[in-house]
Amino acid sequence: MATTTNTNNYKFNHSMLRVKDPKESVKFYEFLGMSVVKKLSFPEAKFDLYFLSYDGPSALSRGNSTFDREGVIELTHNYGTESDPNYRINNGNAEPHRGFGHVCISVDHIQAACKRIEDAGYKFQKKLADGRMKNIAFALDPDGYWVEIISKKIGSKGADDPEEEGKETDPRTYRMNHTMIRVKDAEKSLKFYQEVLGMTLFRTVEQSAAKFNLYFLGYPGSKGMPEGGFTADYEGLLELTWNYGTEKDENFKYHDGNSEPQGFGHICVSVDNLDAACSRFETMNCNWKKRLTDGRMRNVAFLLDPDGYWVEIVQNERFAGKENF
Structure with a gap:
């Protein structure tokens, strides 16, 4: 794997949405022609991730590994929300929580x-x-x-x-x-x-x-x-x-989806060399939500864009020759 990074190799990999009932949400996006290309379960943290993408004969990312795709939707399910009558998603379009x-x-x-x-x-x-x-x-x-x-x-x-x-x-x-x-x-x-x-x-x-x-x-x-x-x-x-x-307007601010009430979580860009990309972001004085070295997950980082939206940075598996998870 290269030791440098080139933004020409980057991909807008996925957009993350929190969902109340994964069965109903997966069914809907599958109805729109998407397929679950990866499911990750984290029972100790009580959440599952479903990655959906177009994978048919004419799909642009057909057959690629999950993080070597574009146009992926990641659905995040926190255990128990499906049976909580008071749980509601913020869809990002209702005041005062638009974003x-x-x-x-x-x-x-x-x-x-x-x-x-x-x-x-x-x-x-x-x-x-x-x-x-x-x-x-x-x-x-x-x-x-x-x-x-x-x-x-x-x-x-x-x-x-x-x-x-x-x-x-x-x-x-x-x-x-x-x-x-x-x-x-x-x-x-x-x-x-x-x-x-x-x-x-x-x-x-x-x-x-x-x-x-x-x-x-x-x-x-x-x-x-x-x-x-x-x-x-x-x-x-x-x-x-x-x-x-x-x-x-100094006081104007969009809702980032991660403070309450939650909904949309982040967009994600996959890169050719995760360490080199993060070093580059460091030299550009970017704002971080999470550096690679923060927390337990050492293979993902999160930048903050000018509005405070989270931008996940992950390794494109094609360049690494192995899966991220």
Whole structure:
């Protein structure tokens, strides 16, 4: 394994969500075409981790080891929550605890995909036909997390697309496209994710009338940069949402998901050499939640981004030649 680190080798590996009932949550994400590629149990600490990813014939990370993937969702279950009638997840979208926004799945035929989700009895925050944006929908997972549904097809008009009518959908072809978090100061966050974590800005969407911008970042890897800025066929992107003016308010703060009430936990970047990457972060005077040497888990570290969101740093197993856990 190399003794240096190169951010070109980094991957936006996973996004962690706490769940109340793992059976119901795993069932939902499997219904969306994902597979449990790894389960880790820590009975002494009373929690389990479920790593779900697209693994079908057309999946971009098919067959890779867990931490050599992008677009993974990690579900964290703390024992006993499933039988606690008072336990509720913070989905990140209700005041005053907003921060994390959603995960996003891109699909082959959006009308058919949304109908399939609705026919299965799952609820929606926004259906395709609702509002002005007819080309996106938001389903709700069993904990009330928002799951955006978009089309992989360039130029899709969603609910208003006659070419979509009567089509069938194949969940094995879907992508776990992106994770959205809200940020207070776009300039500071873009600098962190580009300069510290080595991500590339793929696309900027300016919604000046509505007073917010969206920034889509990722690692080009073998797929390269998106043609014409079309990113729906990618997996493992990070969407930063910046609402104008928040950076000027000294007292403004987003909820990181880890203080009460809890929900979203962290995003995770896998690196080519964990020790070298952490040494580099040290020289860049990064803020740490947990260094490699802290605590019992000596194979994971956590940085803090400018908003206090946790960014887990783990070893990409392909470079190490062995599994992390």
